[in-house]
Amino acid sequence: MPKTTAAPAAAAVFIDETLRKAADLAADAYRPVWTGPSGEESSGEAVARHLEATVTLLDKDGWIRIYDSGAEWSAGKTLADEESMTVKAMLRQLIRFVRDELGSDSRRTLFTALRHVGESEHGDADTRSIAESVLDLVIRAHTGQDLAHANPWSERRHRTHADITALLSAGARFARTYGPASQESRAA
Numbered sequence: 001m002p003k004t005t006a007a008p009a010a011a012a013v014f015i016d017e018t019l020r021k022a023a024d025l026a027a028d029a030y031r032p033v034w035t036g037p038s039g040e041e042s043s044g045e046a047v048a049r050h051l052e053a054t055v056t057l058l059d060k061d062g063w064i065r066i067y068d069s070g071a072e073w074s075a076g077k078t079l080a081d082e083e084s085m086t087v088k089a090m091l092r093q094l095i096r097f098v099r100d101e102l103g104s105d106s107r108r109t110l111f112t113a114l115r116h117v118g119e120s121e122h123g124d125a126d127t128r129s130i131a132e133s134v135l136d137l138v139i140r141a142h143t144g145q146d147l148a149h150a151n152p153w154s155e156r157r158h159r160t161h162a163d164i165t166a167l168l169s170a171g172a173r174f175a176r177t178y179g180p181a182s183q184e185s186r187a188a
Contacts, residue, residue: 011160011162011163011165011166012142012162012163012166012167013166014138014142014166014167014169014170018138018141018142018170019138019141019170019173019174019177019178020141021141022134022137022138022140022141022174022178023174023177023178024141025137025140025141026137026178029137033130033133033134033137034047034130034179034180035130036124036125036126036127036129036130037125037126037129038125038126040126041180042126042127042130042179042180043179043180043181043182044175044176044177044178044179044180044181045175045176045179045181045182046123046127046182047127047130047131047134047171047172047175047179048171048172048173048175048176048179049122049123049127049172050114050117050118050122050123050127050128050130050131051131051134051135051168051169051171051172051175052168052169052172053117053120053122053123054110054113054114054117054131054168055165055168055169055172057108057113057116057117058108058110058113058161058164058165058168059165061106061107061108061113062106062107062108062161063107063108063109063110063113063161063164064105064107064108064109065109065154065155065156065157065159066109066155067109109154109155110135110150110151110154110164110167110168111132111151111154114128114131114132115128130175131171131175132150132151134171134174134175134179135150135167135168135171136148136149136150137174138150138167138170138171138174139153139167150167153167154167
């Protein structure tokens with residue numbers, strides 16, 4: 001019998017109607033969407049750049065649905081607590097333990113990538129916070145659920161890198177279309 005493989009799942013599609021629904025949700029939001037934790041407004045363009053830089057980072061380093069530290073914890077890795085150990089031996093073991101725990105996996109979850117971009121020249125804490133709000137609005141409009149959030153959506157078992165890229169790209173389109181203009185473009 002020939003072996004068949006399942007077709008890869010199509011990436012989530014975020015159409016213009018979804019973005020219009022997200023804009024309606026933003027208009028009805030309790031808090032201003034475009035004002036970050038600093039109390040200052042960020043332009044739609046700045047938030048879009050943050051989201052696009054997140055796509056670039058995930059394309060470069062890879063996306064991971066969740067970090068799974070459960071295997072290490074359940075393996076019972078512990079540091080030896082022997083009185084006979086020298087300080088040098090203890091430090092060596094500690095360094096090995098930390099290196100093993102941190103690992104060398106460069107992949108990032110959606111929200112880890114958003115945070116890393118917020119710590120770079122492509123964003124800041126405000127654009128990160130607003131980008132998270134924008135992604136939540138897009139997911140609420142996409143699912144039709146008032147309590148939906150992008151982070152749990154991104155962690156569902158069947159999500160793919162393409163789904164996350166599609167969400168980030170839709171968020172960038174939303175920010176450019178419905179976000180406030182920058183002060184430079186308002187002055188022009």
